[in-house]
Amino acid sequence: APVQRGLWKLYRMEGPSPTYNIASAVRFRGELDHDALWLALGDLVERHEPLRTAFPFDADGPYQLVLPASPPILRVEPCRRDRVDDRLARLAARPFDLVREAPFQAHVLRVGDREHVVSLVVHHIVSDGWSEAALIDDLITAYEARKAGRAPDWDPLPVSYADYTLWYHELLAAGPADDQLAYWREALADLPEEIPLPADRPRPARPDFTGGSVDLDIPPDLHRRLRDLAATRGATMFMVTTAALAAVLHRHGCGDDIPIGTQVAGRIDEALDDLVGFFVNTLVVRADISGDPTFDELLARVRDRSLAALAHAEVPFERLVAELDPPRRTARNPLFQVMLTYHNIPHPDPKVGDDDVDAELLVTGVDSAWFDLSIDLNETAGRDGVDGILRYQKTRFDKRTARQFAAGIIAVLDAATTDPARRLSELLRSP
DSSP: HHHHHHHHHHHHHHHHHTTTTEEEEEEEEEEOHHHHHHHHHHHHHHGGGGGGOOOOOOOEEEEOEEEEOEEEEEEEEEEEGGHHHHHHHHHHOOOTTTTTTTSSSEEEEETTEEEEEEEEEEEGGGTTHHHHHHHHHHHHHHHHHHHHTOOOOOOOOOOOOHHHHHHHHEEEEEEHHHHHHHHHHHTTOOOOOOOOOSSOOOOOSSOOOOOEEOOOOOOOHHHHHHHHHHHHHHOHHHHHHHHHHHHHHHHHTTOOOOEEEEEEEOOGGGGTTTTSSOEEEEEEEEEEEETOBBHHHHHHHHHHHHHHHTTTTTTTTHHHHHHHOOOOOOBOSSSOOOEEEOOOOOOOOOOOOOTEEEEEOOOOOOBBBHHHEEEEEEOOTTSSSEEEEEEEEEEEHHHHHHHHHHHHHHHHHHHHHOOTSEEEEEEEOOO
């Protein structure tokens, strides 16, 4: 797919790297049936072809090679409870050879006779944030079935990822993207080559995606106030938080014209909802902070730009970059350097139908930062409060600086709910 091609080019340029690994882990308390788990993993990779897809290449470029369905190697090793997090991080940091192997691996850490942690690592070229729910839910469904001595009785998937790939290429060839490209040429004309982020160190000559992270949680009371603000302005939480981020970047000397990247799910048909695959597309929202607007005015500008971007979301980011051809540097993301993604995607909640077994999803991941700064905000339906993380490239930023950014965003959000009619010059002076 077009979105996969961009990651494949990065892979060929950088070589095998854990930068784009996506890691999940499930803790099982109770008796774990290793044979049933191994068979369930086989069911999982048979159901979701991307989990057994390699990416070789020939004279025409890379292509998807779907490998025969068979359970992946399942390694089991003892692990002390106080070493689980470290071991999960090491497993997540194993690079994949995308040309020759399937980009999925499973590992079991035996913490005790009745406690195990199952690590699942998949490369981003075949998965995304939305896919995690399907991955975990289908694994648990298959495990329960295999434990009962039968194959999982699930409905067949309506389409495969290969079907989606062919359809998407046909969509692009049909021509609608030409009108969409015209929009992007105008919307991103004269875009700043790079915003002057107040980094602690200059950009390195070669890309280095080693990352760090700090919490950026929105507490329940502030979350409720922000939802009310968004509702009365016909906006979304993404738009409100993007406006706040733009205001903070402006305060730190990044100018009046600030491009911010974001991602959309890309699952434009409900038939794709239950697939494991890489569907997300990247968009650019250009925040205009000229003229010392009020927060209300800035939010209205971000709202208009966001809606227009969503209406022209069919152009793959890779093609957009090729068409606009901005000045390139290997160590800098083209078109934008700061990303904000607001997730309200389904979160897996593993449930095993055995009263003697309890399953719990663990938070894990890879310490990588694909952009100079990136913010991930995760909202769970029916719960107040937003879980957030600000990631930063360690080659450019210290943790102290990242904490200041995170605190500044929360402060602006809080001030905006108090008096959104205040001009930014006044609002940004608030303690």
